Amino acid sequence: MCRKDTERTMRLLTERQLEAFLRSAETDYDVRVPVALRDGTRTLGRLDDGRLALAGGAIPAKMTNVFFPQMDRLLTAGPDGPDIPKPVLRPLLVVGFTAQDAECLEFIDRFYAENYRDDVYFNRRDGAVIVCVSGRCGPQGRFLEIAGGKCDMEFICDGQSYLVLGYSPVGKALTEKLAARQPAGTATLTELQKESDSLAREDSRLLQAASRLLLEEKVPEEFWRSVSDRCIACTSCNLVCPTCTCFDVFDRVVDGKVQRWRTWDSCQLDGFMREASGHNPMGLEHQRTRRRIHHKLAADPKRWGQLTCMLCGRCDDACPTGIGVKAVCREMVSKYGSV
Amino acid sequence: MDNSIDRAADRFAERLGVIDKHTLYRPFNCTLRSVRDLTPSEKMFRLAKLEGGPFGHRPGQFMQVSVLGIGEAPISVSSSPTRGDYLELGVRAAGTLTSALHRLKPGDEIGLRGPFGTHFPTDEMKGRDLLLISGGCGLAPMRALIQYVEDRRGDFRKVTILYGAKSPDDVLYKDELRGWRNSKIFECQVTVDRVPGGTCWDANVGMITKLIPPLQIRPDDTTAVIVGPPIMYKFVIEELCAKGLNAGNIVVSLERHMKCGVGKCGHCTIDHLYCCIDGPVFRLDQVANLKGAI
Amino acid sequence: MKRVLTTCPYCGIGCMFYLLVDGDGILVGVEPSTQHVVSKGQLCVKGWNAHHFVNHPDRLTLPMIRRNGQLESTCWDEALDLVATRLKEIQAANGSDSVAFFSSAKTTNEENYLMMKLARAVFKTNNVDHCARLCHSSTVIGLAAAFGSGAMTNSISCVEQADCYLVTGSNTTEQHPLIGSRIINNVVNNGARLIVADNRKIRLSRLADIHVRWKNGTDVAFLNSVMNVIIAEGLEDTEFVRDRTENYEQLKRTVADYPPERAAEICGITPREIVQVSRIFAAAERAMIVYAMGITQHTHGVDNVKTCANLAMLTGNIGRPGTGVNPLRGQNNVQGACDMGALPDVYSGYQKVAEPAIRAKFKKAWAVKYLPDGAGHAVTTAIDAAAEGRLKALYIMGENPMMSDPDQNHVRKAIERLEFVVVQDIFPTPTTRYADIILPAGSYAEKDGTFTSTERRVQRVRKAIEPVGQSRSDWQILCDVAVKCGYGGMKYSSPEDVMDEIAALTPIYGGISYDRIDRVGLQWPCPDKNHSGTAVMHAGKFARGLGMFSPARYRPSAELPDSRYPFLLSTGRCYFHFHTGTMTRRSRLLDREEPFPFVEVNPADAAELRIQNRNWVYVATRRAEVKAMAHVTDVVGKGVLFMPFHFEEGPANLLTNNALDPVAKIPEYKVCAAKIRSAP
Numbered sequence A: 001m002c003r004k005d006t007e008r009t010m011r012l013l014t015e016r017q018l019e020a021f022l023r024s025a026e027t028d029y030d031v032r033v034p035v036a037l038r039d040g041t042r043t044l045g046r047l048d049d050g051r052l053a054l055a056g057g058a059i060p061a062k063m064t065n066v067f068f069p070q071m072d073r074l075l076t077a078g079p080d081g082p083d084i085p086k087p088v089l090r091p092l093l094v095v096g097f098t099a100q101d102a103e104c105l106e107f108i109d110r111f112y113a114e115n116y117r118d119d120v121y122f123n124r125r126d127g128a129v130i131v132c133v134s135g136r137c138g139p140q141g142r143f144l145e146i147a148g149g150k151c152d153m154e155f156i157c158d159g160q161s162y163l164v165l166g167y168s169p170v171g172k173a174l175t176e177k178l179a180a181r182q183p184a185g186t187a188t189l190t191e192l193q194k195e196s197d198s199l200a201r202e203d204s205r206l207l208q209a210a211s212r213l214l215l216e217e218k219v220p221e222e223f224w225r226s227v228s229d230r231c232i233a234c235t236s237c238n239l240v241c242p243t244c245t246c247f248d249v250f251d252r253v254v255d256g257k258v259q260r261w262r263t264w265d266s267c268q269l270d271g272f273m274r275e276a277s278g279h280n281p282m283g284l285e286h287q288r289t290r291r292r293i294h295h296k297l298a299a300d301p302k303r304w305g306q307l308t309c310m311l312c313g314r315c316d317d318a319c320p321t322g323i324g325v326k327a328v329c330r331e332m333v334s335k336y337g338s339v
Numbered sequence B: 001m002d003n004s005i006d007r008a009a010d011r012f013a014e015r016l017g018v019i020d021k022h023t024l025y026r027p028f029n030c031t032l033r034s035v036r037d038l039t040p041s042e043k044m045f046r047l048a049k050l051e052g053g054p055f056g057h058r059p060g061q062f063m064q065v066s067v068l069g070i071g072e073a074p075i076s077v078s079s080s081p082t083r084g085d086y087l088e089l090g091v092r093a094a095g096t097l098t099s100a101l102h103r104l105k106p107g108d109e110i111g112l113r114g115p116f117g118t119h120f121p122t123d124e125m126k127g128r129d130l131l132l133i134s135g136g137c138g139l140a141p142m143r144a145l146i147q148y149v150e151d152r153r154g155d156f157r158k159v160t161i162l163y164g165a166k167s168p169d170d171v172l173y174k175d176e177l178r179g180w181r182n183s184k185i186f187e188c189q190v191t192v193d194r195v196p197g198g199t200c201w202d203a204n205v206g207m208i209t210k211l212i213p214p215l216q217i218r219p220d221d222t223t224a225v226i227v228g229p230p231i232m233y234k235f236v237i238e239e240l241c242a243k244g245l246n247a248g249n250i251v252v253s254l255e256r257h258m259k260c261g262v263g264k265c266g267h268c269t270i271d272h273l274y275c276c277i278d279g280p281v282f283r284l285d286q287v288a289n290l291k292g293a294i
Numbered sequence C: 001m002k003r004v005l006t007t008c009p010y011c012g013i014g015c016m017f018y019l020l021v022d023g024d025g026i027l028v029g030v031e032p033s034t035q036h037v038v039s040k041g042q043l044c045v046k047g048w049n050a051h052h053f054v055n056h057p058d059r060l061t062l063p064m065i066r067r068n069g070q071l072e073s074t075c076w077d078e079a080l081d082l083v084a085t086r087l088k089e090i091q092a093a094n095g096s097d098s099v100a101f102f103s104s105a106k107t108t109n110e111e112n113y114l115m116m117k118l119a120r121a122v123f124k125t126n127n128v129d130h131c132a133r134l135c136h137s138s139t140v141i142g143l144a145a146a147f148g149s150g151a152m153t154n155s156i157s158c159v160e161q162a163d164c165y166l167v168t169g170s171n172t173t174e175q176h177p178l179i180g181s182r183i184i185n186n187v188v189n190n191g192a193r194l195i196v197a198d199n200r201k202i203r204l205s206r207l208a209d210i211h212v213r214w215k216n217g218t219d220v221a222f223l224n225s226v227m228n229v230i231i232a233e234g235l236e237d238t239e240f241v242r243d244r245t246e247n248y249e250q251l252k253r254t255v256a257d258y259p260p261e262r263a264a265e266i267c268g269i270t271p272r273e274i275v276q277v278s279r280i281f282a283a284a285e286r287a288m289i290v291y292a293m294g295i296t297q298h299t300h301g302v303d304n305v306k307t308c309a310n311l312a313m314l315t316g317n318i319g320r321p322g323t324g325v326n327p328l329r330g331q332n333n334v335q336g337a338c339d340m341g342a343l344p345d346v347y348s349g350y351q352k353v354a355e356p357a358i359r360a361k362f363k364k365a366w367a368v369k370y371l372p373d374g375a376g377h378a379v380t381t382a383i384d385a386a387a388e389g390r391l392k393a394l395y396i397m398g399e400n401p402m403m404s405d406p407d408q409n410h411v412r413k414a415i416e417r418l419e420f421v422v423v424q425d426i427f428p429t430p431t432t433r434y435a436d437i438i439l440p441a442g443s444y445a446e447k448d449g450t451f452t453s454t455e456r457r458v459q460r461v462r463k464a465i466e467p468v469g470q471s472r473s474d475w476q477i478l479c480d481v482a483v484k485c486g487y488g489g490m491k492y493s494s495p496e497d498v499m500d501e502i503a504a505l506t507p508i509y510g511g512i513s514y515d516r517i518d519r520v521g522l523q524w525p526c527p528d529k530n531h532s533g534t535a536v537m538h539a540g541k542f543a544r545g546l547g548m549f550s551p552a553r554y555r556p557s558a559e560l561p562d563s564r565y566p567f568l569l570s571t572g573r574c575y576f577h578f579h580t581g582t583m584t585r586r587s588r589l590l591d592r593e594e595p596f597p598f599v600e601v602n603p604a605d606a607a608e609l610r611i612q613n614r615n616w617v618y619v620a621t622r623r624a625e626v627k628a629m630a631h632v633t634d635v636v637g638k639g640v641l642f643m644p645f646h647f648e649e650g651p652a653n654l655l656t657n658n659a660l661d662p663v664a665k666i667p668e669y670k671v672c673a674a675k676i677r678s679a680p
């Protein structure tokens, strides 16, 4: 991305102005933004679903659920045979990705496109505009890493207002539509970028170290047993993970019409791999606990050439017993290796 | 990301026009031509496309079989494409979907997706001795390979077929097995773990692994293929290794819980491999060192 | 996509989440509330799947009437007419108490209140009860005797503050997962001590300082002995005992009979274990007792509860954060159903029907001339009365006695003998099969109201979707029935109206109103609109004044293993299913996890009987035989079988014993004698 080019189309807007802009985008797009719901829970919703809540960091629910929701229709069949899911009439414009979320999306785009193209996913994903939010608007005042070119557009908070940057052609086109204003910002893009670059990278080093331990098979079964003793099989880790893509499929017959749905599934469940014979290659708790971490840090790197945990932190927040990816990696590295 | 408003609009227009287009999860309809009982709990179904024509499968691949409103399950193709424009599936009533299949009658329609997955490496097997070992339901996909080999017998050298089942009642494709046993072009042996009192049985009794040591095998010129229940692999592989076969010459077909058949649902993974697209047919050296594979 | 904040319909913890509704009005997921005091962005597996059953095709969508033995669909008007006229006729012929009403811990507070109002104001009977009889009736009675109030003394947030736990008869991580997780965190991260007293090797026992695998049903002997050691070693809280309790001498005398050697023999453990437990528990600054059905579901359930209360008072572990006697309520609204007076002897807020002044208050408020004063039938005794022909009609709302009550053959015979059975439910169940009229009700996602969680927190339930088919909310149905009966006092425009009436008549709910609990629920006692609710009860003073030591003696369970039935069978729940399975068995992932009735068998027993894991077996008791899949596991001790009661095709409650606690009338689900054999 050519910096100069980007800066030319850059705008500085207050949250109010951004809201107005997003509203105006609703004519062409199905706009989804971080909103605060009734009790303050932040989620991704339409502008009318709650108060716009750009600040606060990653949305607790995974952002990728706009394209791969908890339950999704694969097909509906009436007496005349199957229909495919209804096409989406307006493309999505989704605001609120963090830099990590954008990386997660990049991966699952790849995942759904390769081998067989998952058209149910791309039904929503095609044409969607991805907008990251970053800068001085993280939880407890933390700085959120700047995503840069990983998205179409980015809102970078300088502490008061948002620098709006367009990266992709569609992002630029949208940015250019904004009135060119030059209000006083508290920091330039360069300063913010510097702040972003200086963010600590400990977690990512930790993850790399954990991944090496796993690839070198230095983590004994007993470790996984001790972690799985603390696992209550709630499946939250999977259900909030933006790179978890597993699903189950089931049929329902409603008013004579067959609906075939897919629904988020979890590898932490015994039934996930149990075969019809009763045989289960992952029939023990610690095997499933291992899989959850091993898959992201060892199996996926072998298959896709990349770690598929982007350290978004959601599983660590959603785990009732404190054994999210980061926590387990920390424990693993302190026991079996060094960062 | 290279979105442009124009391209997005194009794609939307395109999509609105193609409601009918084949999608990844949409089955196509086939007619059930005939149903035959194999055992008290297994039936064979012969299917043909509504509009006729080949299914384009190769031995070792599987289909995703749907009964709308009930569900979908992966079932190996049990017939060779060399036999004509039909598919045969040997199905055990193991649960909801498979039991629903068992209730179908000739003339009914069935939804299919596929063929999916890897196939037996018939090209690489050309000019070699074949040792085809199957157990229980594993004969279903193996039958497709045996038929294929039968129809292209000249492409292969010595062909040995070993099959094991729990008891005489559980033996699949009994007539065909008899044919293969009597055939000059194969050497075929069948065994059962046990024979309950009052049952006729004219073949071997005992574990399938016992059939291997007496065989004359030229390890470097032989490709062994194994399909069977999970516990069978380990012991058969041990016997084959004792005969000097290396992992590069052993082919296994591994079954896992599968939902989508196209590498998306994640149920079928073995480490970094997806059984439905990287398998079900693997060369042993691809999977031997993966935890939980064998 | 619409998101509606509501309360989970499963256990009593009361997690709140948002239900996700798609454009077609179908529930397509849940999102935990990150702001809620308990959920904090987390849920257990049932919570994550709580949307799934609501739109299941099996939902009852039309009223049904039995005609010539067959159930046929009909319109609401006819169904309601028939309910009203038949019940009235039966009463006219046989007296008020020939009709009984089963309320439901799955329905809202408002609906429970209306059910008891319908029974009392319209039908003039105190025959109203609900399934708390089967889970925590011993708690309500035992703790009321000891402390003056029968609810969990502390809050869920207190769980994080304890430095020692005694978990007994509660498989906390499975049945109250977000309380279990708090215990795990505190034990793992802060070194809190953990005592697990349970025959089963539950998950918590893996992290416990000490796991006492006592024989099921020997709780009183064990806890008395713990108190014996505490007193003998001078570890009691003398100040607390002196200032805050009465009847200590009596306690001392009773527990003196339980030296560790004697108790150890009764309990099948070592005296050392008892001494260890005593020291760990007594040494803690803040020790908390957590219990559930393992304590209550015995013929000595009330004794068990009182004994837990004795231990807490003896060590001064009550009235402070991180302490207390904490019965975990198993259903989303079993606390509320009790609070609302869906019980045979009290109105809402545990106000006694026997007291003339209370009756006078309700008579005035409900504009009726007469209200009955004698205690009515409990769920369990109503079934007995039906079997004997004394009870003629039963109105069942959201309960499934044909699967949940002990000794189902007995229940079936009783229900068959009834002249008229109304069942109001969301799904067909084994009970609807015996209905003369089925009224299709709305699920939790289709109505407004409140649930009261185990920590006494009154929380909102909100309507997310329109009623499925022609179903109607329970509150509407109850009001419709009252109107058909010619009663003018049950016309409400919304559940909020009902709550206002509840608040006006119920001192402990006096300060509750929908606007006050819009975002965060309030914990009762909350006597007025300025009161901010009560997190910890009995601080400084017990509800009854002084805490009452009520010592009990060990009594063996009613039916113990013998040579013909050599196994001890205990029943309960598993993590993935809920009660009679009506909801979870219609939830895809939950049912996939445990699709079959199963029985846990110890590996040593299995080896002896040649039973293999996942093979089918028959479990038999003196009452019946049931087929189930064997789960061979050391979770159960040798000689013990455990079977969950979720499965219609392998119903554990065909097997259980209908022996009741003499006071609470709770059945002994936790102990009976059984045998087991391989299924051919």
Ligand SMILES: Cc1cc2nc3c(=O)[nH]c(=O)nc-3n(C[C@H](O)[C@H](O)[C@H](O)COP(=O)(O)OP(=O)(O)OC[C@H]3O[C@@H](n4cnc5c(N)ncnc54)[C@H](O)[C@@H]3O)c2cc1C
Residues within 6 Å of the ligand: A275, A276, A277, A278, B062, B071, B072, B073, B074, B075, B076, B077, B089, B090, B091, B092, B093, B094, B095, B096, B097, B098, B099, B137, B140, B141, B254, B255, B256, B257, B258, B280, C595
């Ligand atoms: C690549 C591949 C190829 C395969 N090829 C074949 C083949 O050629 N032939 C073949 O028969 N199978 C084959 N299978 C296995 C087949 O896919 C499974 O048997 C099938 O998925 C089961 O689906 P279901 O809906 O019938 O069972 P489900 O209903 O999903 O059953 C799941 C579980 O429920 C149990 N269950 C359900 N209902 C009952 C019941 N009434 N009684 C007892 N248990 C019950 C089952 O035992 C099992 O544990 C293959 C699998 C794979 C992965």
Ligand code: FES
Residues within 6 Å of the ligand: B257, B258, B259, B260, B261, B262, B263, B264, B265, B266, B267, B268, B269, B274, B275, B276, B277
């Ligand atoms: S079957 Fe779905 S990924 Fe293989």
